Amino acid sequence: MPSITSDPNLSRYASRARGMSASEIRALFAVASRPDIAFLAGGMPDTSALDYDAVAAVTDEVIRTVGPTALQYGGGQGLAPLREQLVTVMAAEGVPARADDLVVTTGGQQGLDLVAKLFCDPGDVVVAEGPSYVGALGAFAAYQAEVVHVAMDADGLDPAALAATLDRLAARGRVPKFLYTVPNHQNPAGSSLSVARRAAVAELAARYDVLIVEDNPYGLLDFKGEIRPSLRSLAPERTLYVGTLSKILSPGLRVGWVVAPEPVRDKLVVLKEAADLCQSNLTQYVAERWFATQPWMAQVETYREVYRERCDAMLSELAASFPSACRWTVPTGGFFVWVQLPSGFDSRGLLAKALGARVAYVPGAAFYADGGGAEQLRLSFCFPPPDTIRDGVRRLAGVIEAERELVSAIYAAGR
Amino acid sequence: MPSITSDPNLSRYASRARGMSASEIRALFAVASRPDIAFLAGGMPDTSALDYDAVAAVTDEVIRTVGPTALQYGGGQGLAPLREQLVTVMAAEGVPARADDLVVTTGGQQGLDLVAKLFCDPGDVVVAEGPSYVGALGAFAAYQAEVVHVAMDADGLDPAALAATLDRLAARGRVPKFLYTVPNHQNPAGSSLSVARRAAVAELAARYDVLIVEDNPYGLLDFKGEIRPSLRSLAPERTLYVGTLSKILSPGLRVGWVVAPEPVRDKLVVLKEAADLCQSNLTQYVAERWFATQPWMAQVETYREVYRERCDAMLSELAASFPSACRWTVPTGGFFVWVQLPSGFDSRGLLAKALGARVAYVPGAAFYADGGGAEQLRLSFCFPPPDTIRDGVRRLAGVIEAERELVSAIYAAGR
Secondary structure, rough: OOOOOOOOHHHHHHHOOOOOOOOHHHHHHHHHHHOOOOOOOOOOHHEEEEHHHHHHHHHHHHOOOHHHHHHOOOOOOHHHHHHHHHHHHOOOOOOOOOOHHHEEEEHHHHHHHHHHHHHOOOOOOEEEEEEOOOOHHHHHHHHOOOEEEEEEOEEEHHHHHHHHHHHHHOOOOOOOEEEEEEEEEOOOOOOOOHHHHHHHHHHHHHHHHOEEEEOOOOOEEEEEOOOOOHHHOOHHEEEEEEEOOOOOOOHHEEEEEEEEEEEHHHHHHHHHHHOOOOOHHHHHHHHHHHHHHOOHHHHHHHHHHHHHHHHHHHHHHHHHHHOOEEEEEEOOOOEEEEEEEEOOOOOHHHHHHHHOEEEEEEEEEHHOOOOOOOEEEEEEEEEEHHHHHHHHHHHHHHHHHHHHHHHHHHHHHHO | OOOOOOOOOOHHHHHHHHOOOHHHHHHHHHHHOOOEEEOOOOOOOOOHHOHHHHHHHHHHHHHHHHHHHHHOOOOOOOOOHHHHHHHHHHHOOOOOOOHHHHHEEEEHHHHHHHHHHHHOOOEEEEEEEOOOOHHHHHEEEEEEEEEEEEEEOOEEEEEHHHHHHHHHHOOOHOOEEEEEOOOOOOOOOOOOHHHHHHHHHHHHHHHHOOOOOEOOOOOHEEEOOOOOHHHHHHHHHHEEEEOOOOOOOOHHOOOOEEEHHHHHHHHEEEEEEEEHHOOOOHHHHHHHHHHHHOHHHHHHHHHHHHHHHHHHHHHHHHHOOOOOOOOEEEOOOOOOOEEEEOOOOOOOHOOOOOOOOEEOOOOHHHHOOOOOOOOOEEEEOOOOHHHHHHHHHHEEEEEEHHHHHHHHHHHHHHH
């Protein structure tokens, strides 16, 4: 059983939620590893739902049939037969690509890091949804890029807000290096870009000549198996696509990839080699054999079912116990629900009380580069079982209710 | 059987050997993959010498006993039980470290990349042996550091030359960010820093207040099992130590590490998380089980014996067939022999003729950041079997002899 604190973004949530003191961060970590806590803060997939007999069989086949190659160095672009399989995985979502367009990376995170390294100089602007994935914000910050957020709602990124942002930047003479977006079951907002808006975003990218970085970890985890057209399919010549096996197979293999036009792809290969020479051939072969020989879509469907049930548990408990002044997104896939607290709440300050009530979440500020998110928080339903999720949501409802009463009392006393 | 072109540094050798045209590079790659070539250019370990029954057993145990953790995300610092085992590996060479001092990286290469990212700003100076490891030069160049080479001989880095270089830099008001050195069976020179010089280098580092980055991929591959004191043991407070399992177990696991004082270690963990979130738990557990349950030193001894036999084959053939005007190092371990050609030779220009004679090497210029190495070349004995090594050295001797006659004839004609 993996530790509930094995989300490697944990320290990043904490460090990005500016103003958390070192002692608060220590408290979060200390409490998070307690078994009685409802840990609704992590982004770890439920790897216990994986078929380990199949993983063991595939791995044994790799070692026994191609051992000396699997245990050897590999090429900087990644294993060719794996890239062929990843093309098949993308085809299941209608994402067009050729094996030669791919660079295999250490999870999607290294893809984002190398893209940021290639494109971003200090002071450059990147446009991203607000809120946005904390790991991407960290990668962009590492190269001192400035992130400008664009508002999103239940239908994802708002094209009108995007156009206004691009106009505003253009008026300042600024051309964003790219638009970073997670169109499917976004982390942390849990919403997906509507089909109509996808066309609008692609059209805006063309009109303003902006590159798109489309990050799609959760697309296949739609609870109904619904597939929306990828931005890569709508604007192939200007979209870098970042994929990962972390959510449909395993994050422990550390296999992600970037699809890029040839000149960009070549530069990413050079950066990959400079960063770590090459990907593990062993984990690449295991992934290749998994998709070539196993009923991998059945495993995806198992994961979907696990997360759908947990999401249902979270949404039904939110509806049953959360104060009516709160709002939240209703995901149709992925791992996360995004909660809007009543006006005046501070989700960072509230965390200590939540931890005291044995429930953990990530404060919204972790997902903004500009200080936003104070009245918001992210709840994850990916890892804990449904009963724990319901308990956690109920406890958190109690914490928010108590805070509301406190705020009201203070307000009444001040009248 | 891994391809002889699976050395991921191949493209880097080519790109660093400045002046090689795109068509020459294509020719090198095309010829290198021909089965009849004696490929003395790669740095790949002979992974066929690994015990695959043991690897398969260990991997199966990992998947069956800790599968959901092995296939999950891990922490940014690396798996704690693996770090404990790596301390044992280092102890076999007398390198002092605690598990908490380690950061696990994607091979030694990512360690070098993260160290360069942490310390090097554009224009900074790094001091390194001349010649030096091409992957390190690439990492330093990626952060626009200037590499100043210090001469080495059969006893490794020359302390008098190091002192002179540090004086010269100080006179220009320059403080090097660190000294990068491979003290054992250096890549590409094949020589080791003598015991007396280790003390002198540690003393100089203290006197000039210079950090040391000690890269030790080959220390355990001494043909007689001889162990020399690490710089880390002589100057623990100012030495960052970079280790790897690539040469004593497998490069396909992509497990390396950096030992660093606490404040540096913490920063390296943050950089590791930003680069790729975390190392593969699967390959980390396989490595951990390997060292915890297998006779790993027996495997190291098997590797030593393989490389000792191949080195003997290379050295005896060099003595038998190379022109007397050539000089070469006599390694006592590792993978490489460094050859000094007769005065006026150009090892880069000679490569096309060598490839025509079905033998490949790496031109010396690949291992210098300052344009040096024209009259030198690297031969590797790690991968091809002894007969191929002997054939290759004999063919290369013929190429050099023909070139000598040509040079003499031109010289005579010009008199």
